[in-house]
Amino acid sequence: MAKFNMSLKKNEMPMQDPVLRGKNFSEVALGYTKELALDEANRCLECKNPTCVQGCPVNVDIPGFIKKIKEDDIKGAYAIISKTSSLPAVCGRVCPQETQCEAKCVRAIKGEPVGIGRLERYVADNALTCEIEKQPKNGHKVAVVGSGPSGLTYAGDLIKMGYDVTVFEAFHTEGGVLTYGIPEFRLPKQIVKDEVNKLKNLGVIFMPNVVIGRTLTIEELFEDGYEAVFVGSGAGLPNFMKIPGESLKGVYSANEFLTRSNLMKAYRTNATTPIMKGGKVIVVGGGNVAMDAARTALRLGAEKVTIVYRRSMNELPARREEVENAIEEGIEFNLLTNPVEILGYNNLEDRRDPKNGFVTGVKCIKMELSDPDEKGRRRPVAIPNSEFEIEADTVVMSIGTSPNPLIKQTTKGLEVNKWGGIVVNENGLTSLEGVYAGGDAVTGASTVISAMGAGKIAAKATDEYIKSKA
Amino acid sequence: MFEIVYKKVLNPTVTLMDIKAPLVARKAEPGQFIILRVDEDGERIPLTVAGYDREKGTIRIIFQTVGATTYKLSLKEQGEYIQDFCGPLGKPTELDGLKNVLIVGGGVGCAIALPIAEELKRRGAKVTSVIGFRTKDLLILEDEFKACSDKLVVMTDDGSYGTQGNVCAPINQMFENGEKFDKVITIGPLIMMKFVVSAVKPTEIPCDVSMNPIMIDGTGMCGGCRLTLIQNGERVTKFACVDGPDFNGYEVDFDEAMARGVMYKDFERHAYEDACNLFKGVK
Numbered sequence A: 001m002a003k004f005n006m007s008l009k010k011n012e013m014p015m016q017d018p019v020l021r022g023k024n025f026s027e028v029a030l031g032y033t034k035e036l037a038l039d040e041a042n043r044c045l046e047c048k049n050p051t052c053v054q055g056c057p058v059n060v061d062i063p064g065f066i067k068k069i070k071e072d073d074i075k076g077a078y079a080i081i082s083k084t085s086s087l088p089a090v091c092g093r094v095c096p097q098e099t100q101c102e103a104k105c106v107r108a109i110k111g112e113p114v115g116i117g118r119l120e121r122y123v124a125d126n127a128l129t130c131e132i133e134k135q136p137k138n139g140h141k142v143a144v145v146g147s148g149p150s151g152l153t154y155a156g157d158l159i160k161m162g163y164d165v166t167v168f169e170a171f172h173t174e175g176g177v178l179t180y181g182i183p184e185f186r187l188p189k190q191i192v193k194d195e196v197n198k199l200k201n202l203g204v205i206f207m208p209n210v211v212i213g214r215t216l217t218i219e220e221l222f223e224d225g226y227e228a229v230f231v232g233s234g235a236g237l238p239n240f241m242k243i244p245g246e247s248l249k250g251v252y253s254a255n256e257f258l259t260r261s262n263l264m265k266a267y268r269t270n271a272t273t274p275i276m277k278g279g280k281v282i283v284v285g286g287g288n289v290a291m292d293a294a295r296t297a298l299r300l301g302a303e304k305v306t307i308v309y310r311r312s313m314n315e316l317p318a319r320r321e322e323v324e325n326a327i328e329e330g331i332e333f334n335l336l337t338n339p340v341e342i343l344g345y346n347n348l349e350d351r352r353d354p355k356n357g358f359v360t361g362v363k364c365i366k367m368e369l370s371d372p373d374e375k376g377r378r379r380p381v382a383i384p385n386s387e388f389e390i391e392a393d394t395v396v397m398s399i400g401t402s403p404n405p406l407i408k409q410t411t412k413g414l415e416v417n418k419w420g421g422i423v424v425n426e427n428g429l430t431s432l433e434g435v436y437a438g439g440d441a442v443t444g445a446s447t448v449i450s451a452m453g454a455g456k457i458a459a460k461a462t463d464e465y466i467k468s469k470a
Numbered sequence B: 001m002f003e004i005v006y007k008k009v010l011n012p013t014v015t016l017m018d019i020k021a022p023l024v025a026r027k028a029e030p031g032q033f034i035i036l037r038v039d040e041d042g043e044r045i046p047l048t049v050a051g052y053d054r055e056k057g058t059i060r061i062i063f064q065t066v067g068a069t070t071y072k073l074s075l076k077e078q079g080e081y082i083q084d085f086c087g088p089l090g091k092p093t094e095l096d097g098l099k100n101v102l103i104v105g106g107g108v109g110c111a112i113a114l115p116i117a118e119e120l121k122r123r124g125a126k127v128t129s130v131i132g133f134r135t136k137d138l139l140i141l142e143d144e145f146k147a148c149s150d151k152l153v154v155m156t157d158d159g160s161y162g163t164q165g166n167v168c169a170p171i172n173q174m175f176e177n178g179e180k181f182d183k184v185i186t187i188g189p190l191i192m193m194k195f196v197v198s199a200v201k202p203t204e205i206p207c208d209v210s211m212n213p214i215m216i217d218g219t220g221m222c223g224g225c226r227l228t229l230i231q232n233g234e235r236v237t238k239f240a241c242v243d244g245p246d247f248n249g250y251e252v253d254f255d256e257a258m259a260r261g262v263m264y265k266d267f268e269r270h271a272y273e274d275a276c277n278l279f280k281g282v283k
């Protein structure tokens, strides 16, 4: 019974050529063909007790949907994924599968795990239309703050249950980080648009250009008749290292750099939004955001892009696949290295020299990892007298974010923790009745899937809450 | 889409518009700003709320044509629409308890200063205004300032109107005459605010400035609007869009802010020239 494909390796993802793709913004990974997908699906052993499902933050029925692929029933597969995940086309592309479902797959014990993410993407991209079940309207109204993955998920779940849902978004477009953070070459914006349009067709109302806390407050939403509010306002303001030179011209936060490129379309040659192009670029940090900034810089025409990260390759928090892509595209990695100062041009003879105040390089120090502490974590420590300089014209700081204080400042009684994250219970309920929260606004910068999971939990709790009141 | 319900050209480069935006008008306070995009694919630019009519649901903006976006906006006519209009953003100017205030405005900064002067007047405070322009042709809002100021001094750099000189001359004079104020609020080009702050400093009167750095989102996400305050000898990063736009003038690192302000000069000149050529082609 040659039922399963016992190859130890997953089918490779067809990709754009690394040299060509470094010069364009089209999607890098091209997606499995039907043959590749069927063949990969056949690597799944349909475990009775599927460990992969436990690794998935929203517990997608993985062997269930893979079985449907084997039967070439794409719609059926999509229906199974949709039961627990609302953005399969997005998750298939950006989830860190190597630490979630695929990390737990039994096939990974010997060889590579089943390519679950790639199969999920295959299903989402090929299930063109899909009936969505929707309950009749129940006459209750809920409001959502922010249209990132957590807010979209919450909105999607409740509209299907019959609620009237309005999403308030500060920006002029929807999608949150999916739109202005993650670049086109990794997550085509059309996919995000399609997901948003699906919700619009289901009846979700989107109100762009509304900043909750300024244009309207949460209190006013309740006065306007909304019975519950979900806050999915995201991770907030970029952190800086507080080292000298961070205000030189040519120093960006990754958020600014990526927003300029994505949202304002600075990557188009005819765009009116300015962004630094060309030259040598240093990106400080090791997460997904840093990888995206580095690869965006490359595509904007940088001569050379270097990632500076204070720990080693093993600790890079970015998705493994993106690190590999970055290496293939020629991004250099300066690991176990930490910036101590950003250097700038300063012509003392001529104060009016137009180059004054622009970045010229970064002074760094070498780091080593300490012996593991009680928790097994190895801290990076500076090696004395190991400073050296790297040339740069642009420096992108990608070292995390701190919550935006706006909603907390304008919502009386909303509790936050000492880092400014909104405090919630296991149902996503905040310290205020009827106010739920989830995603990066609660956890700090995390992942799309956990934001989605939080939206789901809060949607369920909201439904129970509103029904219990009625 | 947001309708332009009224438009008036104030001088060759400065235009006033009232925009229908009821949600923004309901909340706007002096010192706050909005972010707009003229059209699909346009850049987001911040402009100060120069006035509001809660009943009519309109917001007044007064802007100077300096680049591609403001140029495109200046071409829009009454009855036409702009794509996006978001606000009110930033913290309102702190006016509570002020009884006697000196307002110093420069150029288009006067448009930002006007609603503050008007609100102070409405609250019964004594308002002294000094407004400065490069030359007579650029003078704006004189009548409006007259209406809400107990005393108004108009300055032009070249003496073509009012008194010749920059805004620091009359305020130095006032201080020499022993005039006292609860607060000085100054809004205008960075270099002007820097000099006003140095002029006020010896008097120890609190002096607020309105900082207008380059902004992208205006909601506290990108960090592009950061500036440095020097508080007790320590350099502290602040974000103008959420922590400001008003700051204690004594704490602002003006030199750094001025250096950052010219980051895109060359690029923008090109974008502006392109836009101009583009529109020339259309016309």
Ligand SMILES: Cc1cc2nc3c(=O)[nH]c(=O)nc-3n(C[C@H](O)[C@H](O)[C@H](O)COP(=O)(O)OP(=O)(O)OC[C@H]3O[C@@H](n4cnc5c(N)ncnc54)[C@H](O)[C@@H]3O)c2cc1C
Pocket: A094, A095, A096, A145, A146, A147, A148, A149, A150, A151, A168, A169, A170, A171, A174, A175, A176, A177, A178, A181, A182, A183, A210, A211, A212, A213, A232, A233, A234, A235, A258, A288, A289, A290, A292, A319, A404, A406, A407, A438, A439, A440, A441, A445, A446, A447, A448, A449, A451, B219
């Ligand atoms: C560059 C980059 C790359 C990433 N790559 C990955 C990846 O590969 N895989 C992965 O799993 N995760 C990745 N992430 C993380 C992931 O995108 C986030 O964890 C996720 O988007 C969080 O979702 P959210 O719904 O909490 O908030 P967000 O996506 O941040 O959305 C919040 C929304 O709320 C709006 N908002 C904020 N305040 C207000 C207000 N007061 N009123 C109205 N609206 C408001 C914002 O404008 C925004 O649209 C990446 C993040 C970035 C920045």
Ligand SMILES: Cc1cc2nc3c(=O)[nH]c(=O)nc-3n(C[C@H](O)[C@H](O)[C@H](O)COP(=O)(O)OP(=O)(O)OC[C@H]3O[C@@H](n4cnc5c(N)ncnc54)[C@H](O)[C@@H]3O)c2cc1C
Pocket: B033, B043, B044, B045, B046, B047, B048, B049, B062, B063, B064, B065, B066, B067, B068, B069, B070, B071, B108, B111, B112, B211, B212, B213, B214, B215, B216, B245, B261, B262, B263, B264, B265, B268, B269, B271, B272
């Ligand atoms: C909080 C705030 C309030 C403002 N209020 C007013 C106002 O009431 N009236 C008014 O005329 N102007 C105001 N400005 C400045 C106005 O936003 C800029 O003039 C405008 O963005 C220029 O856009 P542009 O495309 O026409 O010019 P560009 O070609 O982009 O630039 C021309 C010049 O404007 C500067 N500039 C460009 N973009 C910005 C930006 N986003 N923010 C600040 N400066 C920028 C550039 O450094 C350059 O010197 C304000 C700015 C801020 C931050």
Ligand code: SF4
Pocket: A043, A044, A045, A046, A047, A050, A051, A052, A053, A062, A063, A104, A105, A106, A107, A114, A116
């Ligand atoms: S653990 Fe691996 S082999 Fe088992 S069901 Fe999940 S994907 Fe298939």
Ligand code: FES
Pocket: B214, B215, B216, B217, B218, B219, B220, B221, B222, B223, B224, B225, B226, B239, B240, B241, B242
């Ligand atoms: S404009 Fe982006 S953080 Fe202020």
